[in-house]
Every structure is written in C-alpha cells, then in structure tokens.
Amino acid sequence: MTRDITCGGCTGSLTCGGGGVANVCGASCAVSCPHEYTCNGQGICVGGNPAQLNLDLRPVTVSGKVTLNGATPQLTYCYRDAATVTITETTLGTTDTTLIPCSTKDFSFSFQVMPGTYSVSVSQQRLSEWNLPQGTFVAIPELKVTGPTSNVEAALRPVTVSGKVTLNGTTPQQSASCDDDAATVTFTETTHGTTATTLIPCSAKDFSFSLQVVPGTYRVSVSKHRPDDTNLPSGTFVAIPKLKVTGPMSNVEAALRPVTVSGKVTLNGATPQQSASCDDVAAFVTFTETTHGKTDTTYIPCNAKDFSFSLQVMPGTYRVSVSEHRPDDTNLPSGTFVATPELKVTGPTSNVEAALRPVTVSGKVTLNGATPQQSASCDDVTASVSFTETTYGTTATTFIPCSAKDFSFSIQVMPGTYSVSVSKYQPDNSNLPFGSFTVAQRIAIP
Numbered sequence: 001m002t003r004d005i006t007c008g009g010c011t012g013s014l015t016c017g018g019g020g021v022a023n024v025c026g027a028s029c030a031v032s033c034p035h036e037y038t039c040n041g042q043g044i045c046v047g048g049n050p051a052q053l054n055l056d057l058r059p060v061t062v063s064g065k066v067t068l069n070g071a072t073p074q075l076t077y078c079y080r081d082a083a084t085v086t087i088t089e090t091t092l093g094t095t096d097t098t099l100i101p102c103s104t105k106d107f108s109f110s111f112q113v114m115p116g117t118y119s120v121s122v123s124q125q126r127l128s129e130w131n132l133p134q135g136t137f138v139a140i141p142e143l144k145v146t147g148p149t150s151n152v153e154a155a156l157r158p159v160t161v162s163g164k165v166t167l168n169g170t171t172p173q174q175s176a177s178c179d180d181d182a183a184t185v186t187f188t189e190t191t192h193g194t195t196a197t198t199l200i201p202c203s204a205k206d207f208s209f210s211l212q213v214v215p216g217t218y219r220v221s222v223s224k225h226r227p228d229d230t231n232l233p234s235g236t237f238v239a240i241p242k243l244k245v246t247g248p249m250s251n252v253e254a255a256l257r258p259v260t261v262s263g264k265v266t267l268n269g270a271t272p273q274q275s276a277s278c279d280d281v282a283a284f285v286t287f288t289e290t291t292h293g294k295t296d297t298t299y300i301p302c303n304a305k306d307f308s309f310s311l312q313v314m315p316g317t318y319r320v321s322v323s324e325h326r327p328d329d330t331n332l333p334s335g336t337f338v339a340t341p342e343l344k345v346t347g348p349t350s351n352v353e354a355a356l357r358p359v360t361v362s363g364k365v366t367l368n369g370a371t372p373q374q375s376a377s378c379d380d381v382t383a384s385v386s387f388t389e390t391t392y393g394t395t396a397t398t399f400i401p402c403s404a405k406d407f408s409f410s411i412q413v414m415p416g417t418y419s420v421s422v423s424k425y426q427p428d429n430s431n432l433p434f435g436s437f438t439v440a441q442r443i444a445i446p
Contacts, residue, residue, distance in 0.1 A: 058115070066083060082124075083125055120152070134211075164207050219242065259349070274305065
C-alpha cells in the first residue's frame with residue numbers, strides 16, 4: 001500500500017483510509033469477494049485459485065412505491081407502462097431497471113439486486129400521461145441495501161423553474177420559417193447525470209421556458225431546434241454551468257455568449273492532401289469542453305483545400321480532436337486524434353492550429369506465441385487491432401487483411417499511452433478466440 005500522511009496523493013479509486021488503515025491510500029471491495037479470495041487494501045480480491053472460481057449470486061428483493069409530493073401519482077392516460085424505476089450502484093455504476101405497468105395503480109415496484117449502495121431514479125414512460133414532470137429524476141440519492149428491503153419510498157417532490165434564453169444579452173431572433181419549436185433547454189443534474197428537457201415553441205417570442213425538476217444542482221444547456229429558424233448558434237451550449245435549485249425559481253437567465261474560434265488542421269506541419277475522390281466532407285473537428293464534456297463539431301468541406309475550420313463555442317477550456325471523413329479522401333490517419341489537449345477560449349480566437357503529428361506503429365499478432373491460423377474461408381479481413389488512448393478515450397483501429405498471412409499490422413497514432421486490443425473479424429476466418437481481448441493495458445508510444 002502507498003503511504004501518504006496527508007492523503008493528498010491518492011490516485012484512481014484509492015482514498016485516504018479507504019482500505020481501513022488510517023493515513024494510507026486504499027479502497028474496499030464494493031462487492032464481497034468470491035470464496036477463498038480476500039479483499040486487500042487496494043480494493044482488489046486476491047489469493048484465490050482462478051481455476052476454481054465460484055461466482056455466487058446472492059440477490060435480495062427491494063420493493064416500494066413511487067410517490068409524487070407525498071401522494072400516489074395520478075394517471076390520465078396510460079399505454080402499457082406508466083413509469084420506469086432505475087437503481088444504480090454508486091460505486092460500480094451497474095444498473096437494474098423495472099417497469100411499473102399501467103395496471104399498478106399504487107405505483108409499486110419490486111426488483112432484485114445484489115447488496116450495495118444505490119441511487120434510485122424515476123422517469124415517465126413516453127406513452128403515458130400523469131402528473132409527473134417529463135424527464136428522469138433521482139428520487140433517492142443513496143439507498144443502502146444489505147438484505148431484503150421493503151417499503152422503499154421513491155419520493156419525488158419537483159419544483160418549477162422558469163426563465164428565458166438570451167443571446168449576447170438580448171432576446172434571440174426567429175425567422176418566418178419557425179412554425180414548431182425554436183429551441184430546447186436541458187437541465188442535467190451534475191451528480192447523477194439525470195436530465196429534464198423542455199421545448200421553447202415558436203409562439204414564445206421572448207424565448208421563455210418553464211419546467212419541473214427535483215431540487216439539486218444542474219447544468220443548463222440550450223440548443224436550437226432547426227438550423228434556419230433562429231439566430232441561435234448551431235450546437236448545444238452550456239448557458240449555466242451550475243444552478244442550485246432548492247425550491248421554485250423564476251427569472252432564470254440561460255445566457256448564451258458564444259465566440260468564434262477558427263484555424264486550420266495541419267499534418268506533420270503541412271496542409272493535409274486531398275484525393276480526387278473527395279467530393280463532400282474532408283474531415284471533422286471536435287471541441288470537447290474539459291469540465292462538462294460537452295462537444296461541438298464542425299466539418300471541413302472538400303472545397304476548403306487549406307483545411308480551415310470555424311465554429312462557435314462558449315468561453316471555456318477545450319480539447320480539440322480531428323478525424324477523417326472517409327479513408328481514401330485525404331492522407332489524414334484513420335481514427336480520431338487529439339490535436340490540442342488544452343485550448344483556453346476566453347474570446348474570439350483565430351489562427352488555431354490543430355496539429356497532427358502521428359507516428360507509425362507496426363507489428364504482428366500472435367496466438368500463444370505463434371502465428372494464428374487462417375481458414376480457407378478467409379477472403380476479406382481476419383482481425384482488427386485497436387489503440388485506445390487511456391487519457392482521452394480516442395480510438396484508432398486497423399484491420400488485418402486475409403492476405404497478411406503473418407498477421408502483421410501497421411497503424412498511425414499520436415504519441416501517448418494506449419491500451420491495445422485485438423478482435424476476431426468473423427467467427428470462422430481464423431483460430432483466434434472470438435471476442436475482443438486487451439493485449440496491452442498501458443503501452444507508451446513516444
């Protein structure tokens with residue numbers, strides 16, 4: 001175990017004292033270990049015989065009812081199912097879901113889960129109408145299940161939040177073509193990720209909105225409905241990073257103040273090359289906000305021979321990635337690559353260089369130390385090799401054709417640390433095991 005007196009250096013899932021020893025970074029096992037295995041201070045089951053691994057399931061029943069403002073919800077129309085109840089294990093993120101059918105007038109539910117700590121959320125089914133607001137709502141942030149548990153109350157007490165969307169401090173403008181909905185406003189609960197969404201109809205000329213959510217902290221985002229209906233920028237924009245809702249709220253301003261970011265994609269310091277087949281889109285450029293994970297993507301058309309791009313984003317810190325559109329249209333490497341890990345946008349920004357400097361990685365796939373065997377039916381692709389960047393999650397994949405009898409591969413990736421997996425392409429093409437197998441968990445590509 002790693003000692004850290006101040007516990008300021010615990011990494012990953014380790015926490016100060018998490019393994020039961022004070023002033024030591026560690027973790028506990030969220031689920032009990034299999035027979036003959038014990039949980040070490042890092043939260044890992046160790047010591048058993050993997051050749052005699054007995055996986056013993058001991059689920060327990062959890063049952064209860066959904067209530068709305070302390071009473072049973074009221075149905076006005078219902079087709080098949082009224083609501084969905086989801087229970088999510090807070091450590092592992094595993095979920096179990098049960099439906100409440102229309103015939104269950106008291107909104108009772110029951111399902112089986114393994115012991116653990118869960119959050120419980122409720123959402124209205126699409127083809128039902130009752131007095132629950134639209135969206136998914138966390139009714140119980142933390143429910144500890146140690147054995148059979150009954151009389152659980154998934155209590156919803158929503159409040160109304162209303163306000164207006166503004167663009168650069170003024171009301172957005174609608175065009176004459178706006179005849180349905182002008183924009184969408186989404187509230188995302190920052191702890192559990194549940195969302196509630198409302199539409200702003202074209203009839204709301206002041207871009208006002210109103211929706212119901214349960215108390216919590218929310219990220220508020222706005223997106224336009226159709227490209228030509230308003231002067232809102234295209235994409236989804238976080239208008240309010242953190243809105244604390246403790247009760248009914250009015251006059252909330254979802255303020256959009258987007259700025260333009262422009263630049264060019266380069267490949268090894270030069271402009272990428274297009275082929276004659278490029279007749280639509282050459283590449284995509286994606287800006288990912290590093291705090292909220294929200295993305296905005298623009299495409300580089302084939303007529304932009306200099307690979308220039310321009311898009312609007314809200315001020316913030318972004319990760320910029322580039323991906324080719326079709327394999328034979330440009331000399332860009334196949335896959336999605338982070339060109340700029342951190343770009344701080346505080347206002348209009350030009351001359352941004354999304355610089356790709358990939359390196360070539362080549363080698364061979366072996367099976368138990370030897371070259372895998374192909375079958376006579378192999379006539380296209382025999383396997384694939386994928387490199388997944390461990391920090392950003394971007395992936396590049398190459399295919400091993402049947403003509404490569406030695407199972408050799410070659411791929412271009414950006415420098416970084418990768419996990420590498422190999423997948424069989426078709427069941428009968430080779431003696432590779434079926435599925436995707438990680439052959440290197442963390443390998444550095446300089």
